[in-house]
Amino acid sequence: xxxxxxxxxxxxxxxxxxxxxxxxxxxxxxxxxxxxxxxxxxxxxxxxxxxxxxxxxxxxxxxxxxxxxxxxxxxxxxxxxxxxxxxxxxxxxxxxxxxxxxxxxxxxxxxxxxxxxxxxxxxxxxxxxxxxxxxxxxxxxxxxxxxxxxxxxxxxxxxxxxxxxxxxxxxxxxxxxxxxxxxxxxxxxxxxxxxxxxxxxxxxxxxxxxxxxxxxxxxxxxxxxxxxxxxxxxxxxxxxxxxxxxxxxxxxxxxxxxxxxxxxxxxxxxxxxxxxxxxxxxxxxxxxxxxxxxxxxxxxxxxxxxxxxxxxxxxxxxxxxxxxxxxxxxxxxxxxxxxxxxxxxxxxxxxxxxxxxxxxxxxxxxxxxxxxxxxxxxxxxxxxxxxxxxxxxxxxxxxxxxxxxxxxxxxxxxxxxxxxxxxxxxxxxxxxx
Amino acid sequence: xxxxxxxxxxxxxxxxxxxxxxxxxxxxxxxxxxxxxxxxxxxxxxxxxxxxxxxxxxxxxxxxxxxxxxxxxxxxxxxxxxxxxxxxxxxxxxxxxxxxxxxxxxxxxxxxxxxxxxxxxxxxxxxxxxxxxxxxxxxxxxxxxxxxxxxxxxxxxxxxxxxxxxxxxxxxxxxxxxxxxxxxxxxxxxxxxxxxxxxxxxxxxxxxxxxxxxxxxxxxxxxxxxxxxxxxxxxxxxxxxxxxxxxxxxxx
Numbered sequence: 001x002x003x004x005x006x007x008x009x010x011x012x013x014x015x016x017x018x019x020x021x022x023x024x025x026x027x028x029x030x031x032x033x034x035x036x037x038x039x040x041x042x043x044x045x046x047x048x049x050x051x052x053x054x055x056x057x058x059x060x061x062x063x064x065x066x067x068x069x070x071x072x073x074x075x076x077x078x079x080x081x082x083x084x085x086x087x088x089x090x091x092x093x094x095x096x097x098x099x100x101x102x103x104x105x106x107x108x109x110x111x112x113x114x115x116x117x118x119x120x121x122x123x124x125x126x127x128x129x130x131x132x133x134x135x136x137x138x139x140x141x142x143x144x145x146x147x148x149x150x151x152x153x154x155x156x157x158x159x160x161x162x163x164x165x166x167x168x169x170x171x172x173x174x175x176x177x178x179x180x181x182x183x184x185x186x187x188x189x190x191x192x193x194x195x196x197x198x199x200x201x202x203x204x205x206x207x208x209x210x211x212x213x214x215x216x217x218x219x220x221x222x223x224x225x226x227x228x229x230x231x232x233x234x235x236x237x238x239x240x241x242x243x244x245x246x247x248x249x250x251x252x253x254x255x256x257x258x259x260x261x262x263x264x265x266x267x268x269x270x271x272x273x274x275x276x277x278x279x280x281x282x283x284x285x286x287x288x289x290x291x292x293x294x295x296x297x298x299x300x301x302x303x304x305x306x307x308x309x310x311x312x313x314x315x316x317x318x319x320x321x322x323x324x325x326x327x328x329x330x331x332x333x334x335x336x337x338x339x340x341x342x343x344x345x346x347x348x349x350x351x352x353x354x355x356x357x358x359x360x361x362x363x364x365x366x367x368x369x370x371x372x373x374x375x376x377x378x379x380x381x382x383x384x385x386x387x388x389x390x391x392x393x394x395x396x397x398x399x400x401x402x403x404x405x406x407x408x409x410x411x412x413x414x415x416x417x418x419x420x421x422x423x424x425x426x427x428x429x430x431x432x433x
Numbered sequence: 434x435x436x437x438x439x440x441x442x443x444x445x446x447x448x449x450x451x452x453x454x455x456x457x458x459x460x461x462x463x464x465x466x467x468x469x470x471x472x473x474x475x476x477x478x479x480x481x482x483x484x485x486x487x488x489x490x491x492x493x494x495x496x497x498x499x500x501x502x503x504x505x506x507x508x509x510x511x512x513x514x515x516x517x518x519x520x521x522x523x524x525x526x527x528x529x530x531x532x533x534x535x536x537x538x539x540x541x542x543x544x545x546x547x548x549x550x551x552x553x554x555x556x557x558x559x560x561x562x563x564x565x566x567x568x569x570x571x572x573x574x575x576x577x578x579x580x581x582x583x584x585x586x587x588x589x590x591x592x593x594x595x596x597x598x599x600x601x602x603x604x605x606x607x608x609x610x611x612x613x614x615x616x617x618x619x620x621x622x623x624x625x626x627x628x629x630x631x632x633x634x635x636x637x638x639x640x641x642x643x644x645x646x647x648x649x650x651x652x653x654x655x656x657x658x659x660x661x662x663x664x665x666x667x668x669x670x671x672x673x674x675x676x677x678x679x680x681x682x683x684x685x
Binding site for chain 2: 001016017018020021023055058061062063064065067086089090252
């Protein structure tokens with residue numbers, strides 16, 4: 001049963017259809033369609049209750065790759081991790097990777113994902129040169145920034161609603177090897193984060209900060225600034241960091257959440273202490289970009305009731321006081337978990353009509369599902385995000401209000417004109433009651 | 434002996450499990466000959482494999498209708514003439530028939546037996562003699578846990594895979610000592626297009642990549658009978674132990 005990553009909401013689909021052949025037409029069904037890649041988005045953008053899910057993982061072939069220019073043509077169901085495995089040894093890297101490699105290229109486009117290099121590279125969609133879109137009227141349309149440009153802009157960040165993405169042409173970036181030069185710099189409070197971010201953020205192509213969302217008072221917003229860049233060519237004969245897939249999975253849903261006030265506090269304190277001593281080092285790209293991929297089903301630690309992720313972006317002019325207010329509210333609630341992430345977005349415009357990243361700062365945290373307690377906290381956070389002129393990330397959302405969506409994505413009405421009439425999702429119906 | 438073959442033919446190479454297996458073998462430097470019905474899907478597969486290997490791999494594609502039993506001995510002959518160093522075969526083609534249809538239509542039932550058992554056995558007859566003469570090689574065939582005991586929900590498919598299992602048992606016995614390994618691969622529930630109409634929920638469902646890893650390992654270790662994943666072995670042991678007077682009442 002396909003779910004989203006936070007396992008909320010639980011919905012039933014009328015049909016699941018595995019796609020294998022990118023040249024085949026859309027299946028004949030009378031229920032609304034939606035592509036489902038690997039279910040790593042949160043909430044309901046990848047769900048379609050009562051409808052049909054088109055499972056795209058069988059459409060995972062590479063089509064052409066130009067080893068001189070780094071231009072890759074591939075089917076949309078291939079996962080980023082599957083691309084990284086062969087492209088890095090050949091000297092190429094994906095231009096943008098989010099916090100997990102287990103998402104499909106189609107999903108990366110549909111949510112216009114961002115990575116630690118947003119301030120220099122922008123979103124994933126910026127590196128898409130061309131896409132083929134299969135529409136329910138039988139048309140197979142080539143779209144690019146110059147051909148069917150409006151449909152292209154609607155499809156990037158378009159939550160899979162503009163038709164089925166079958167093939168994608170991407171521009172990769174060169175990389176010398178599979179190594180990253182990384183540095184972890186601790187900061188004792190929020191002001192120190194801003195100072196650090198302004199001072200050295202621009203020197204590193206990849207930056208992200210982990211925040212101790214439990215710390216309060218003078219320590220509010222303490223954390224670790226994690227910076228990285230691709231390593232230069234390495235001298236021969238030197239022992240280099242290796243990586244082997246030792247990933248473990250949590251085989252079943254725990255009956256209750258392992259995360260509570262005490263375990264989270266302990267984890268955060270420990271992480272802060274360990275990260276403080278990390279300094280500058282060479283690291284394999286896997287643990288640097290995808291630390292959580294080491295535990296394949298980490299979502300199960302939240303137990304049967306599932307969890308929420310809250311990810312917002314605040315425009316730059318209100319970022320400082322906005323983030324402070326959000327963190328203070330979260331710290332006093334005692335509900336935050338160990339995955340609090342703070343990252344500045346750069347100025348590069350996102351190409352999609354519904355793209356989430358915009359100049360400013362984004363904060364993301366996971367929360368165990370404590371029912372109304374959690375929802376009351378979210379309502380307060382929503383007020384703060386709204387008054388700062390911010391937005392919530394649809395790809396991480398299971399509960400935002402229609403007003404919040406429309407305010408955060410003012411182009412939603414224009415976007416709606418590009419939605420394929422045969423496509424829909426639980427999220428889209430929730431936003432268009 | 435512990436060595437993966439150097440050049441492997443995969444029959445039914447465009448299936449999910451076979452494709453994943455081909456990608457793993459390729460990463461280990463194995464030369465591949467991929468056989469399937471659709472020339473277009475074969476070309477898509479070989480392009481994919483070639484890019485993954487950085488253009489270094491040797492992948493040859495041969496389109497053939499594996500349900501045309503009369504043509505299979507000649508197909509094998511042409512393969513051995515083109516590739517004189519073949520030392521591995523993976524037979525992966527087959528499909529899940531509609532059990533209800535097979536109960537009402539004997540032609541549908543016979544087709545299911547042909548594609549899931551007779552086709553592989555026809556190929557194996559030619560392959561076995563050839564490998565026996567050369568005194569080396571690994572022959573792996575994808576059977577199924579469904580072949581371990583007949584059940585009302587899919588006994589036609591089960592009968593075909595069961596026939597294949599028995600055939601492979603005998604062949605393994607015959608080729609023992611000849612240097613040729615015969616590997617029976619028995620996947621359980623795998624998330625592939627073949628099983629899209631099932632409720633695919635729960636711990637028993639495996640991803641095709643995991644099954645492919647098991648196949649690669651079974652070839653390298655020249656195993657006899659492998660359940661994929663391993664936990665199906667004790668499950669099927671229990672299922673086989675249930676006395677028939679009890680079993681016939683069950684809905685498993």
